Amino acid sequence: MLLGRNSKCWCGSGEKYKKCHMEFDEKLKQFAREGYEIPTRDMIKNAEQIEKIKESAKINTAVLDEVEKHIKAGMTTEEINTIVHDFTVANGAIPAPLGFCGYPKSVCTSVNDQICHGIPSEDVVLKDGDIINVDVSTIYNGYYSDASRMYMIGEVSEEAKKLVQVTKESMELAISKVKPWVPMGVIGATIQEYVHKHGYTVVREFGGHGIGLEFHEDPFVFHYGYEDEGVIMVPGMMFTIEPMINQGGYDLYIDQNNGWTSYTKDGKLSAQWENMILVTEDGCEILTY
Numbered sequence: 318m319l320l321g322r323n324s325k326c327w328c329g330s331g332e333k334y335k336k337c338h339m340e341f342d343e344k345l346k347q348f349a350r351e352g353y354e355i356p357t358r359d360m361i362k363n364a365e366q367i368e369k370i371k372e373s374a375k376i377n378t379a380v381l382d383e384v385e386k387h388i389k390a391g392m393t394t395e396e397i398n399t400i401v402h403d404f405t406v407a408n409g410a411i412p413a414p415l416g417f418c419g420y421p422k423s424v425c426t427s428v429n430d431q432i433c434h435g436i437p438s439e440d441v442v443l444k445d446g447d448i449i450n451v452d453v454s455t456i457y458n459g460y461y462s463d464a465s466r467m468y469m470i471g472e473v474s475e476e477a478k479k480l481v482q483v484t485k486e487s488m489e490l491a492i493s494k495v496k497p498w499v500p501m502g503v504i505g506a507t508i509q510e511y512v513h514k515h516g517y518t519v520v521r522e523f524g525g526h527g528i529g530l531e532f533h534e535d536p537f538v539f540h541y542g543y544e545d546e547g548v549i550m551v552p553g554m555m556f557t558i559e560p561m562i563n564q565g566g567y568d569l570y571i572d573q574n575n576g577w578t579s580y581t582k583d584g585k586l587s588a589q590w591e592n593m594i595l596v597t598e599d600g601c602e603i604l605t606y
Contacts (some may be wrong), residue, residue, distance in 0.1 A: 328363045328553075337380055344498070345551070346589035351501065354548045360536060361553035362529055366460070367595065370529040370555065374464075374593055374604040376410045380453045381466050381605075390445045390471045394426040401453060403593055413454035413461055413532050419575065425452035425465075432520055432561050432569055432579040432587040433480045445471030450589045454532065456548035461532050463557050464605035465591040476564070477586055480517065483561040484588040486510045491540075491558050495601040501547035505539040508560045520561035520587070522569060523579070527556045528593060555604075559591030 320327060326337035337438050346356045362370065380546040383404045384397060402423040405412045412423030420436075427435035427450040428443070435441075435450075443449065450463035487508045494503045509519050516586045525538030538547045540560045565585035572578040 319464065321517060324519070327358055328361065329365070330363050332465070341551070343603060348498075348549050356536065356548050356551055356554060360527055360534070360548075361551065362555055362595075363553065365454045366529060367553070369458060370460045370462065370566060371604060373455050373460040374403065376408050377453055377455040377464055378605050379463040380404050380455065381407065381451065381464060384453075385468065386452050386464070388449070388451070388468050388470070390439065390443050390447075392443055393438040393439050393450075394428070394435070394441040394443070395439040397426050398424050399424050401451075405455060405519045409457065411456040413456045413463070414452075417532060419598065426450070427452070427578070427587070427589070429586055430584050430591070432563070432581060433436070433523060433589060434577040434579055436575055436577055439450055443470050446473055446477070447471075448473060448477050448534050448586065448588060451502070452589075452591065457558075462593055462605060463528050463532070464593055465553055465559065465589055467588050467590060479515070480588045481566050483512060483515045483517060484560060485590045487560050487562065488558055488590045488592065491560070492594060492601065492603060495558075495596060497550055497552050497600075499550060499599065500545055501538065501550050502542050503544040504558060505542040505547075506544035509541040512560070512562050518565070518567035520563060520567050520569065523559075523561055525557040525559050525591075527554070529555045532591050533542040552596055552598050554596040555594065557591055557593050559589060561586045561587060561589040 322335040324334045326334045404544045415423045422437045447470040454463040480491040491504045519541045527534030528564045568582035596601045
């Protein structure tokens, strides 16, 4: 639909189009003429939505902080699930994973060679030397947030420490490259180049995603590839960057018994860090640290 200069802007801000997104749209049209992929309007959040999503993100971060206070050798991953569930609900929010596409728990807990979607269980007891990814997602007043951290249990091998650290650094380096009017491919290219230098591989079947109004939105965020590929990032876009990095090869398999948990095919370690990013006028803002 064509908008007049004095029409209300399509973003829902209530402002006139000429003062809001008219110049923005003209810039996107130029990128499209040059052959770039441009974002759809539903990928772009307005100011009111951003503030409400940030409220959800604050709770999400607090949940991970609460896990960090308690996680230790000897506890079960089911105990982590209880901490996440109870703390989330106590703060007036809802654990987004619970019931999502049939997922049975309030958090994902992926240990050692589990890449992602590890299901908490009373049978999984954390032991000295384990590494674990705790992936927390929150709904607050209908708005979604999502982030994960790695935790090292007790005395961890140098090889495991290095994998966890390099994975975090690859995420942080990719975040530093996020800015408006450049292709999203820079994220994946940056992660891939960095982890390959350290002899690791990038999981290809999973990636980051848009988030805020729904749990998983467009665009899909690749963690490998070429920097000149992908949708052009623009202010108001919000997505996760969550590289899953393997100590060995990137091949994986999914547990056929539960239909969720992904493992490295070679049995070697995997690590993941995740943060939620907002593209701003001059760079980006991390919403879940």
